[in-house]
Amino acid sequence: MTRASLSKAPHEVAAMFDDVAERYDLTNDLLSLWQDRRWRRAVLSAVAPKPNERVLDLAAGTGTSSLPLVFAGATTIPCDFSVGMLKVGKRERPRLPFVAGDAMQLPFGDETFDAVTITFGLRNVADPTVGLAELLRVTRPGGRLVVCEFSKPTFAPFRKVYDEYLVRALPAVAGRVSSDPESYTYLAESIQAWPDQAGLARIVAAAGWRGVQVRNLSGGIVALHRAWH
Numbered sequence: 071m072t073r074a075s076l077s078k079a080p081h082e083v084a085a086m087f088d089d090v091a092e093r094y095d096l097t098n099d100l101l102s103l104w105q106d107r108r109w110r111r112a113v114l115s116a117v118a119p120k121p122n123e124r125v126l127d128l129a130a131g132t133g134t135s136s137l138p139l140v141f142a143g144a145t146t147i148p149c150d151f152s153v154g155m156l157k158v159g160k161r162e163r164p165r166l167p168f169v170a171g172d173a174m175q176l177p178f179g180d181e182t183f184d185a186v187t188i189t190f191g192l193r194n195v196a197d198p199t200v201g202l203a204e205l206l207r208v209t210r211p212g213g214r215l216v217v218c219e220f221s222k223p224t225f226a227p228f229r230k231v232y233d234e235y236l237v238r239a240l241p242a243v244a245g246r247v248s249s250d251p252e253s254y255t256y257l258a259e260s261i262q263a264w265p266d267q268a269g270l271a272r273i274v275a276a277a278g279w280r281g282v283q284v285r286n287l288s289g290g291i292v293a294l295h296r297a298w299h
């Protein structure tokens with residue numbers, strides 16, 4: 071699948087994240103009503119890193135998604151292609167070994183990692199199937215993948231309310247707190263254009279991953295997809 075239905079090219083996505091980097095964590099907390107913290111704990115338990123395992127946190131941004139993995143004792147490599155996000159991350163979390171890299175062509179050798187994960191990043195990658203194949207390439211045989219991404223609420227009436235939130239409330243709130251409110255209109259559009267749980271499971275499998283499992287969080291607002299090399 072491609073991002074053809076969305077309006078931003080890869081360099082525009084990187085520039086967009088450069089622009090929101092300074093207030094990124096605060097805006098996230100507010101827009102998700104602090105649910106993002108629960109979602110990050112769920113990612114940690116899905117990755118279930120053992121001490122000293124090597125874990126790639128792709129599209130790590132400022133490193134917020136990497137911290138739980140680091141605290142669990144995994145050797146975690148945060149990788150992102152937005153220089154702005156990396157700069158803020160390096161300033162706020164100087165001990166994290168940030169690596170600049172594009173999901174479409176990862177700067178790592180084959181079978182480098184025990185586990186790979188991507189939180190709220192895959193939706194932005196120009197071709198998610200290529201990104202998932204790259205993640206497979208850098209994972210050792212038997213290693214695992216955890217994708218955390220926005221998805222579709224499973225209860226129809228709630229889904230309607232949530233769609234309203236995406237179209238109206240989210241851009242309005244972001245307009246007040248974010249350094250680049252327009253990017254949150256893109257966020258709402260990109261969430262709506264993204265496949266549902268079953269659709270993403272098919273994409274993960276098509277990229278070569280096995281045994282795909284899905285877990286809904288917050289009624290399906292977010293879904294975790296877990297799979298094995």
Ligand SMILES: C[S@@+](CC[C@H](N)C(=O)[O-])C[C@H]1O[C@@H](n2cnc3c(N)ncnc32)[C@H](O)[C@@H]1O
Pocket residue numbers: 083084087128129130131132133134135149150151152155171172173174188189190191194195196
């Ligand atoms: C919404 S942020 C998520 C950051 C972090 N994972 C978190 O959970 O807070 C999405 C990140 O994906 C990064 N990204 C998007 N496309 C990418 C690509 N092709 N390669 C590397 N990073 C990418 C953006 O630069 C941005 O930092």
